[in-house]
Amino acid sequence: MILQAAIYYMVFPLLSVTLVLGFIRLLLGPTLPDRIIAFELMSITAAGIIVVSAITTNQAVLLDVASAWAIVSFLSVIAFSYYIEKWRGRP
Amino acid sequence: MNEILISGLLVIGSFFMLVAGLGMLRMPDLFLRMSCSTKAATIGVGTMLLALALYFEDLGVATRALATICFIFLTAPVGAHRIGRIAYLVGVRLWEGTITDELKGVYPADACLPFGQECLIPDIDAPEVRNDIEQGPE
Numbered sequence: 001m002i003l004q005a006a007i008y009y010m011v012f013p014l015l016s017v018t019l020v021l022g023f024i025r026l027l028l029g030p031t032l033p034d035r036i037i038a039f040e041l042m043s044i045t046a047a048g049i050i051v052v053s054a055i056t057t058n059q060a061v062l063l064d065v066a067s068a069w070a071i072v073s074f075l076s077v078i079a080f081s082y083y084i085e086k087w088r089g090r091p
Numbered sequence: 092m093n094e095i096l097i098s099g100l101l102v103i104g105s106f107f108m109l110v111a112g113l114g115m116l117r118m119p120d121l122f123l124r125m126s127c128s129t130k131a132a133t134i135g136v137g138t139m140l141l142a143l144a145l146y147f148e149d150l151g152v153a154t155r156a157l158a159t160i161c162f163i164f165l166t167a168p169v170g171a172h173r174i175g176r177i178a179y180l181v182g183v184r185l186w187e188g189t190i191t192d193e194l195k196g197v198y199p200a201d202a203c204l205p206f207g208q209e210c211l212i213p214d215i216d217a218p219e220v221r222n223d224i225e226q227g228p229e
Contacts, residue, residue: 006098014105021112025124033178034121040170041115041128044136044163045108051139052101060152063143067159070136070166077170081177 018045036080043073097142104138107131120186129171
């Protein structure tokens with residue numbers, strides 16, 4: 001009871017506000033690495049939303065989804081930094 | 092009692108995520124923003140995964156949750172270090188109030204330039220850069 005109330009009135013709104021803040025930085029970040037770290041923050045927040053969804057729906061399988069999501073997020077950051085390193089001077 | 096503990100952990104975790112988002116929006120510099128988002132978001136997701144492990148009370152789920160916590164704690168600094176190093180190399184400007192820059196002069200000025208070109212990442216919204224993009228490389 002208190003868990004459902006805490007999740008629906010505190011946790012999901014805070015995580016949604018975090019997504020919106022990250023998206024604002026993604027839109028107006030002046031350089032490319034700014035946008036990359038905003039995207040990383042958004043994907044980590046999405047992993048947190050998946051974890052909370054595992055509690056609300058009582059499905060432990062969603063934990064595997066969250067861990068795979070974390071792996072993909074890390075790999076995307078590494079790939080972005082690799083391509084910035086190979087960048088030839090044009091955006 | 093257990094429910095109160097779990098909901099407290101979840102609220103603390105989401106509060107840390109909110110702090111990370113605020114820092115991402117309000118900090119003046121790429122490197123300060125990166126420090127905020129990496130530390131606070133790592134703690135936030137770790138706390139929420141701990142709450143998940145407490146909620147299911149199952150050995151397999153708890154093990155996977157702890158493995159995911161370890162993975163995030165190991166990989167978030169690695170990704171941040173890589174992005175920060177590349178950003179410093181391509182010439183992202185530091186904040187005006189920065190008082191120490193220990194990498195100043197460590198790398199040669201053309202460290203990131205394969206062909207000796209101009210190395211600053213241009214502001215995409217600046218008009219001359221916009222003209223450059225639209226006209227394409229000469």
